[in-house]
Amino acid sequence: MIIAPITISDIAKKSKVSVATVSRVLNDSDKVKEQTKEKVLKAIKELNYAPSDIARSLSRNITNTIGVVVPDINNPFFGQVIKGISSVTDKNDLYMLLCDTDENEQKEMKFIEMLKRQRIRGLIITPTADNDKFNAKYLSILENLNVPVVLLDRDVKYSKFDGVFLDSISGTYDAIECFIKEGHRKIAIISGPLSSKPGRDRLRGYKKALTMNGIEIDDRYIFYGDFRLESGYELTQEILKMEDPPTAIFVSNNMMNLGCIKALTEANVRIPEDMALIGFDEIELLNIMNMDISVVSRPTAQMGEVAMEILLDRLNEQKVDNQDTKRIILLPTLILRGSEKNTK
Amino acid sequence: MIIAPITISDIAKKSKVSVATVSRVLNDSDKVKEQTKEKVLKAIKELNYAPSDIARSLSRNITNTIGVVVPDINNPFFGQVIKGISSVTDKNDLYMLLCDTDENEQKEMKFIEMLKRQRIRGLIITPTADNDKFNAKYLSILENLNVPVVLLDRDVKYSKFDGVFLDSISGTYDAIECFIKEGHRKIAIISGPLSSKPGRDRLRGYKKALTMNGIEIDDRYIFYGDFRLESGYELTQEILKMEDPPTAIFVSNNMMNLGCIKALTEANVRIPEDMALIGFDEIELLNIMNMDISVVSRPTAQMGEVAMEILLDRLNEQKVDNQDTKRIILLPTLILRGSEKNTK
DNA sequence: CTGAAAGCGCTAACAG
DNA sequence: CTGTTAGCGCTTTCAG
Numbered sequence: 001m002i003i004a005p006i007t008i009s010d011i012a013k014k015s016k017v018s019v020a021t022v023s024r025v026l027n028d029s030d031k032v033k034e035q036t037k038e039k040v041l042k043a044i045k046e047l048n049y050a051p052s053d054i055a056r057s058l059s060r061n062i063t064n065t066i067g068v069v070v071p072d073i074n075n076p077f078f079g080q081v082i083k084g085i086s087s088v089t090d091k092n093d094l095y096m097l098l099c100d101t102d103e104n105e106q107k108e109m110k111f112i113e114m115l116k117r118q119r120i121r122g123l124i125i126t127p128t129a130d131n132d133k134f135n136a137k138y139l140s141i142l143e144n145l146n147v148p149v150v151l152l153d154r155d156v157k158y159s160k161f162d163g164v165f166l167d168s169i170s171g172t173y174d175a176i177e178c179f180i181k182e183g184h185r186k187i188a189i190i191s192g193p194l195s196s197k198p199g200r201d202r203l204r205g206y207k208k209a210l211t212m213n214g215i216e217i218d219d220r221y222i223f224y225g226d227f228r229l230e231s232g233y234e235l236t237q238e239i240l241k242m243e244d245p246p247t248a249i250f251v252s253n254n255m256m257n258l259g260c261i262k263a264l265t266e267a268n269v270r271i272p273e274d275m276a277l278i279g280f281d282e283i284e285l286l287n288i289m290n291m292d293i294s295v296v297s298r299p300t301a302q303m304g305e306v307a308m309e310i311l312l313d314r315l316n317e318q319k320v321d322n323q324d325t326k327r328i329i330l331l332p333t334l335i336l337r338g339s340e341k342n343t344k
Numbered sequence: 345m346i347i348a349p350i351t352i353s354d355i356a357k358k359s360k361v362s363v364a365t366v367s368r369v370l371n372d373s374d375k376v377k378e379q380t381k382e383k384v385l386k387a388i389k390e391l392n393y394a395p396s397d398i399a400r401s402l403s404r405n406i407t408n409t410i411g412v413v414v415p416d417i418n419n420p421f422f423g424q425v426i427k428g429i430s431s432v433t434d435k436n437d438l439y440m441l442l443c444d445t446d447e448n449e450q451k452e453m454k455f456i457e458m459l460k461r462q463r464i465r466g467l468i469i470t471p472t473a474d475n476d477k478f479n480a481k482y483l484s485i486l487e488n489l490n491v492p493v494v495l496l497d498r499d500v501k502y503s504k505f506d507g508v509f510l511d512s513i514s515g516t517y518d519a520i521e522c523f524i525k526e527g528h529r530k531i532a533i534i535s536g537p538l539s540s541k542p543g544r545d546r547l548r549g550y551k552k553a554l555t556m557n558g559i560e561i562d563d564r565y566i567f568y569g570d571f572r573l574e575s576g577y578e579l580t581q582e583i584l585k586m587e588d589p590p591t592a593i594f595v596s597n598n599m600m601n602l603g604c605i606k607a608l609t610e611a612n613v614r615i616p617e618d619m620a621l622i623g624f625d626e627i628e629l630l631n632i633m634n635m636d637i638s639v640v641s642r643p644t645a646q647m648g649e650v651a652m653e654i655l656l657d658r659l660n661e662q663k664v665d666n667q668d669t670k671r672i673i674l675l676p677t678l679i680l681r682g683s684e685k686n687t688k
Numbered sequence: 689c690t691g692a693a694a695g696c697g698c699t700a701a702c703a704g
Numbered sequence: 705c706t707g708t709t710a711g712c713g714c715t716t717t718c719a720g
Contacts, residue, residue, distance in 0.1 A: 005463070005490065007713055018691045023715060033689060048488050053461040054407060055713035057398050058696045065441075074423040082417055086444050090451075095462065097409075098442040100430050107434075117397040118439065119349070144392050146349065229632065258632050265634055285629040288573065288606050351697055362707045367699060377705060399697030402712045 006049045015043040026051055057119070065095040066311065067115040069125040070152075071103045077254065077281060077300055078126070081152065084304025085124060092312060094121075103128050105138075112141050122148045122311045124304075129195045130157045148314035150307045155197045162314065162326040164307045168198050168280075171296040171332035172205025172250065175278045178294075178334060179248045180213045182342040184276060188221040188246035190235050190256055199227070202252045202280060221246050225256050232259025240267055247276060247342065254281035261286075261293070272341045282335075292337035299330060306330075350393045359387040370395055401463070409439040410655065411459040413469040414496075415447045421598065421625060421644055422470070425496065428648025429468060436656060438465075447472050449482075456485050466492045466655045468648075473539045474501045492658035494651045499541045506658065506670040508651045512542050512624075515640040515676035516549030516594065519622045522638075522678060523592045524557050526686040528620060532565040532590035534579050534600050543571070546596045546624060565590050569600050576603025584611055591620060591686065598625035605630075605637070616685040626679075636681035643674060650674075 008026075012019045017036055024030045025040045032040075043049075057063040068085060070078040082098070089096050097118060099111040105128050115123065123145060127138070135157055142149055142159070151163035179187050189206045192199030203222070210217050223238065225231035232251060236259065239245060251257040257279030261271070269275050271293070278294045286293050310326050352370075356363045361380055368374045369384045376384075387393070401407040412429060414422040426442070433440050441462060443455040449472045459467065467489060471482070479501050486493055486503070495507035523531050533550045536543030547566070554561050567582065569575035576595060580603065583589060595601040601623030605615075613619050615637070622638045630637050654670050 005713095009713080019714075020691060020693095020716080021689085024690085027715080029715085031689060036689085050457065050460045052402075052463055052713055054398055054401050054463050055696090056715075058396075058402050058698090058712090059714045059716085061696060063398060073417065073426055074420065076418065079418040079423060082442075083444065093458075095441055095458070096443075097439055098426075099440075100427065113394065114437075114439070116394045119396055119398050258629070262632050262634065283629075285602070285627075288602050289633070289635075290606065290609055291633075349697095353697080363698075364700085364708075365706060368706085371699085373700090375705060380706080396697055399712090400699075402714090403697075403699045405712060 005052070006047045008049075008051065010047060011040065011043045011049055014047065015039040063119045063121055064093055065097050065118060065120050066308075067097045067099065067112075067118070067120040067123040067125075069099045069101060069108060069111055069115075069123065071101050071126055071128055073098070073100050075255070076284065077153075080300035081126075081304035081307075084301035084306075085308045086304075087301075088305055088308035088312065101128055105129060109138065109141055112145065116145050120145075120147060121315055122150070124150045124152055124307050124311060126152045127154050127156055129193075130155060130197060148311055150311045150314075152303060152307050153198065160325050162310050164303050164310065164328045164330065166198070166298050166303070167329050167331050168201035169205040169208065171280065171298070171334070172202045172252075173209045174332075174334045175250055175280075175294075175296050175340075176206050176209035177213065178336065178340055179250070179276060179278065179342075180209070180215065182248075182276065182340060184246075184248040184342055185215060186218075186221065186244070186246040187215075187248045187250065188223065188239055190223045190225050190232055190249065190251045190260060192225060192227045192252040192256075194224070196227075199252065206250060220244075225252070227253050227255055229255045229259040229262075232256025233263045234259075236260040236263035237267075240264075240269065248272075248340070249275060249277050251277070251279040254279065254283050257281070257283060257293070257295075261291075272339050273343050276341060277339045278334075292339055294334070294336045294338065294340045296332045297335045298332045303330065349396070350391045352393075352395065354391060355384065355387045355393055358391065359383040407463045407465055408437055409441050409462060409464050410652075411441045411443065411456075411462070411464040411467040411469075413443045413445060413452065413455055413459075413467065415445050415470055415472055417442070417444050419599070420628065424644035425470075425648035425651075428645035428650075429652045430648075431645075432649055432652035432656065445472055449473060453482065453485055456489065460489050464489075464491060465659055466494070468494045468496055468651050468655060470496045470498050471500055473537075474499060474541060492655055494655045494658075496647060496651050497542065504669050506654050508647050508654065508672045508674065510542070510642050510647070511673050511675050512545035513549040513552065515624065515642070515678070516546045516596075517553045518678045519594055519624075519638075519640050519684075520550050520553035521557065522680065522684050523594070523620065523622065523686075524553065524559065526592075526620065526684055528590075528592040528686050529559060530562075530565065530588070530590040531559075531592045531594065532567065532583055534567045534569050534576055534593065534595045534604060536569060536571045536596040536600075538568070540571075543596065550594060564588075569596070571597050571599055573599045573603040573606075576600025577607045578603075580604040580607035581611075584608075584613065592616075592684070593619060593621050595621070595623040598623065598627050601625070601627060601637070601639075605635075616683050617687050620686060621683045622678075636683055638678070638680045638682065638684045640676045641679045642676045647674065 011022045101108040149161045191203045223235040251260045280296045282297045355366045445452040493505040535547045567579040624640045626641045
């Protein structure tokens with residue numbers, strides 16, 4: 001079903017001027033006599049003409065699309081991020097080509113190559129992982145794009161791309177220290193996968209806080225999940241079965257936190273009376289349900305906005321060789337709602 | 345920051361053949377001698393060449409992007425829908441240009457015009473509203489696109505576009521009838537806005553069920569919300585203040601349902617002992633939290649998939665004048681979890 | 689102010 | 705099998 005769209009020469013013909021003139025009124029580039037301009041505008045309106053961005057891109061050798069690659073748009077975090085990105089693209093006549101990788105590295109690389117063909121002007125991406133295994137190939141694909149890349153939330157080892165991240169270490173540190181001030185000594189963590197930087201950092205923050213406060217690190221209290229709900233659920237069940245269970249749990253992301261709460265609820269473990277809890281990332285729904293869970297909160301939409309603004313700056317830069325990588329590290333906020341309390 | 349990408353003629357030069365030959369191996373279109381083919385492939389690999397979809401689109405006079413316009417990607421419903429669409433585009437070398445309208449009609453029309461310039465091949469859209477006020481202009485913009493359009497979830501009056509919808513009437517009818525069978529007689533509804541078809545239909549289903557079961561419609565039990573959480577919250581508070589309150593509430597969408605539950609929880613109204621409840625659309629989180637709320641459920645991701653498949657069919661159609669509109673109406677399922685019970 | 693013409697990177701006849 | 709060439713729809717010198 002193809003209907004040949006109106007072209008610039010249709011307009012030129014109809015208004016009896018050259019295509020160059022039409023182009024001029026389209027772009028407001030050169031001075032055009034008011035009278036001819038009106039003629040052209042009239043023809044455009046009558047024929048319902050809209051210039052082709054495809055032809056324009058080819059001619060100008062530059063597109064107005066940017067690529068956005070995320071692991072899962074159904075994760076509210078990324079939903080918010082995309083919203084943030086949109087708010088900037090909307091104002092700058094930029095389009096967003098969206099790709100959802102499903103946390104699949106192969107898919108991700110394929111998408112990047114597709115985006116290259118589309119000649120995107122820039123890329124905002126949350127890589128699936130930063131495994132050493134994939135790193136070399138991955139990096140070269142990304143660099144081969146030859147457009148500015150902004151990393152979002154997850155880093156890529158040995159890369160010098162711009163990025164917007166969150167200080168996971170300090171966020172976790174604050175949470176753990178808060179537990180300690182409440183008098184907790186046996187504090188467990190449900191960590192994310194160590195193949196991602198946020199996963200590693202949150203564990204680091206945990207260990208650091210314990211160490212700085214003179215509490216010995218007990219490996220029995222460290223559990224490794226994969227950021228998905230199920231693992232939070234299962235690991236919490238394990239925790240509840242321990243001989244010498246902790247009195248507080250820190251959970252490294254929102255999905256696992258949900259799983260944890262589910263397990264606690266099912267086992268009739270009260271929060272915080274029987275088990276104190278702090279999680280990483282806000283869970284909007286819990287607030288709606290009046291469930292008071294303390295969390296390390298981060299400015300989600302803002303992360304998207306900032307990433308897009310960095311990208312925008314790059315697009316507007318003159319020199320190609322600007323090497324000073326821009327890495328923004330936002331600070332999370334610890335929001336206390338009572339679930340961290342020690343009621344013993 | 346612009347780096348001129350490698351072009352087809354770079355490859356031609358390097359492998360000492362014509363651009364036509366390069367194009368041939370790129371597209372596997374004509375027979376090329378194995379030996380030359382290898383030469384070309386080698387050059388492509390060495391220079392890390394990726395053909396420009398921009399140039400290709402212009403030359404072929406056809407793009408491989410489709411537009412997707414939704415009111416809010418943060419609504420889990422649309423998140424799922426997009427996932428469904430992606431699953432089909434991924435397999436068909438199609439790209440998705442995503443636009444989030446924020447339920448704003450002006451924005452929506454602007455997006456559609458932008459998408460026209462991008463020469464999208466087709467459009468999947470959930471219109472913000474189908475007000476008579478905007479209808480004429482809106483319709484003409486959509487038709488002016490001159491590409492296949494598939495409506496998703498919300499209809500456009502007087503239009504003959506394809507679409508994927510849900511039978512809201514029957515879904516609501518079943519829910520209300522279930523209430524009645526439980527012995528409820530005073531049944532309230534928190535309706536959506538009547539400016540959208542789903543809003544209207546759900547109210548119709550409600551009225552129909554009452555009428556068919558010989559229960560008189562009592563306007564005092566009909567409340568009008570706007571699909572947002574807050575309105576569900578406020579209207580529920582109103583309901584609780586009534587002199588002769590209902591014993592059951594039907595809520596027309598997931599967001600308002602959350603608001604309703606919030607209000608009930610805050611007022612210490614037990615579900616279903618003090619108030620029975622059924623809502624439209626699943627709320628994943630409630631299930632996770634083991635909160636047993638009965639809902640009218642629909643196949644979300646599938647709606648996206650089906651929409652994209654209809655679009656795909658249109659794109660592959662030969663004749664331009666195929667007038668038989670395809671309108672798929674999916675059936676919802678009533679999922680009972682106990683919140684509908686009458687314990688009196 | 690305006691028109692003619694070259695060119696953006698690729699495809700698709702048309703020759704050979 | 706392979707090369708030449710004319711566009712695709714637009715922008716952008718360069719003249720006038």
